[in-house]
Amino acid sequence: MRRIVAEDLDWSLATVSSLSNLSLQCIVNNFEERPIYEELTSSEKDFIQNRVSLSLPLHFAANVFPDGVYWKRCCITEPKTVLDMVTLCKDHIKKLNIAQLLPPIKEPQTEDEEQASELTLANEDDKSGMDHFDFRILLDKLTNLEELHLVYKVKSCGMNFEWSMFEMTNRDCESLAKALKSCKTLKLFRLHLSHLEDKKCRLLVKYLLDHPSLRTLDFSHNVIGDSGARAIGKLLTKSKLEILNLYDNNIGGPGAKAIAHALSKNTTLVSLNLCLNRLKDEGGQAICKALLNNKTLLHLQLGANGVTWLTALSLSSMLAQNNTLKSINLSCNALGEVGGNALEEAMSHNTSVTECNIHLTDIEERRVSVINQMVWNNQFRKQETNPREKNTENAN
Structure with a gap:
């Protein structure tokens, strides 16, 4: 009998993406040039919205995504x-x-800053920086x-x-x-x-x-x-x-x-x-x-x-x-x-x-x-x- 030993010991068939996911990822990579979206199923649309670039022009994205995960991702920003x-x-x-x-988020304080803040804490009114x-x-x-x-x-x-x-x-x-x-x-x-x-x-x-x-x-x-x-x-x-x-x-x-x-x-x-x-x-x-x-x-x-x-x-x-x-x-x-x-x-x-x-x-x-x-x-x-x-x- 012959057998093949993989060089990557962590490799398994489960790590191989399905053909459909590979196709969807291809759509994501070329979405601005060729926005295929309306003809997809709801799960496929979620896949696209979860992975498409957030740098799409607003006038373009607004016409393609009326609602969904894409806009939620956009809001998680500065x-x-x-x-x-x-x-x-x-x-x-x-x-x-x-x-x-x-x-x-509070920045870590040095020892001198901590001692100074303890001395002034009693005199501050809502100055916590939070x-x-x-x-x-x-x-x-x-x-x-x-x-x-x-x-x-x-x-x-x-x-x-x-x-x-x-x-x-x-x-x-x-x-x-x-x-x-x-x-x-x-x-x-x-x-x-x-x-x-x-x-x-x-x-x-x-x-x-x-x-x-x-x-x-x-x-x-x-x-x-x-x-x-x-x-x-x-x-x-x-x-x-x-x-x-x-x-x-x-x-x-x-x-x-x-x-x-x-x-x-x-x-x-x-x-x-x-x-x-x-x-x-x-x-x-x-x-x-x-x-x-x-x-x-x-x-x-x-x-x-x-x-x-x-x-x-x-x-x-x-x-x-x-x-x-x-x-x-x-x-x-x-x-x-x-x-x-x-x-x-x-x-x-x-x-x-x-x-x-x-x-x-x-x-x-x-x-x-x-x-x-x-x-x-x-x-x-x-x-x-x-x-x-x-x-x-x-x-x-």
């Missing part, structure tokens, strides 16, 4: 390169979603931007963990606030999971008070307390907000009272989410009483706020007079038998509420079933009255 590209496509960017922000991107140099160029989603955090920090990687600095907040004020077309601003506390919240709100187009504000999953909530209450009295999401913060009774005071005079807000805060009955009752004078709010969420039957009584009194509210979330609150009885009585006279979440509220199952049946009856009446709206919901 800020200056991104800004140069923004100048060319600024009129078409309406939504910006930034899932993480990497702070500058600031993130300055959005003023970007948002000024995006003249048609309508949505901005931001998260100040690092997804995979590894052994370099520092708390500053999961929150904005004071300078970050100030530069962002000024950038938001200059972005006159912005309709939706979402800043979550960024350890936004009262001081920074007040600063952002200060620059948003007179914003001409902002309609949705999402500060969910932060640490906003009563002081920040009072600033947001002031925003409700001056802005034209339609959706306010403060889910999962540290807002207590005093902060909720400030929001309630603004809500009693507000004529634009249609959705308010205060779930997973610390309103207690002081805040819950204040919100419910405010809705006696409010005729625009459609959706109210007060789940997991430590409210009891006292808030349920206030809500029931409000529902007897308010025929605007459509959905209520009271889940994960200890409403008990008294609260359930009050809600049942109120829903027997209310015809507007078509959604009512009372899961895990210590209300007995029989009463929950009765309340749910009343809600379903309201849904049915609404669909019968507005068949066009029913068809729209089915289409969605």
Whole structure:
């Protein structure tokens, strides 16, 4: 028998590329001269986008790749390169979603520098050199931007963990606030999971008070307390907000009272989410009483706020007079038998509420079933009255 011994001991048949991959690589190598793309399968298109040169002229790439991995690869680059590209496509960017922000990498310090930094640390205020991107140099160029989603955090920090990687600095907040004020077309601003506390919240709100187009504000999953909530209450009295999401913060009774005071005079807000805060009955009752004078709010969420039957009584009194509210979330609150009885009585006279979440509220199952049946009856009446709206919901 004869056998062949390979000189390369690591060689195996598995290292040989398939003919199809070799052909695709040939397309990649000559893509600018002969862009074969539309006739390929989805997996072959991904192969091309993952390997084609990022130095393709923008006017060429924009006509070939409408979306996909290629543009994601382009964004993983230096800020200056991104800004140069923004100048060319600024009129078409309406939504910006930034899932993480990497702070500058700290350079290793010498022993003398470490000793000097220890001596001056007590006198410095937010001078750590860990600031993130300055959005003023970007948002000024995006003249048609309508949505901005931001998260100040690092997804995979590894052994370099520092708390500053999961929150904005004071300078970050100030530069962002000024950038938001200059972005006159912005309709939706979402800043979550960024350890936004009262001081920074007040600063952002200060620059948003007179914003001409902002309609949705999402500060969910932060640490906003009563002081920040009072600033947001002031925003409700001056802005034209339609959706306010403060889910999962540290807002207590005093902060909720400030929001309630603004809500009693507000004529634009249609959705308010205060779930997973610390309103207690002081805040819950204040919100419910405010809705006696409010005729625009459609959706109210007060789940997991430590409210009891006292808030349920206030809500029931409000529902007897308010025929605007459509959905209520009271889940994960200890409403008990008294609260359930009050809600049942109120829903027997209310015809507007078509959604009512009372899961895990210590209300007995029989009463929950009765309340749910009343809600379903309201849904049915609404669909019968507005068949066009029913068809729209089915289409969605």
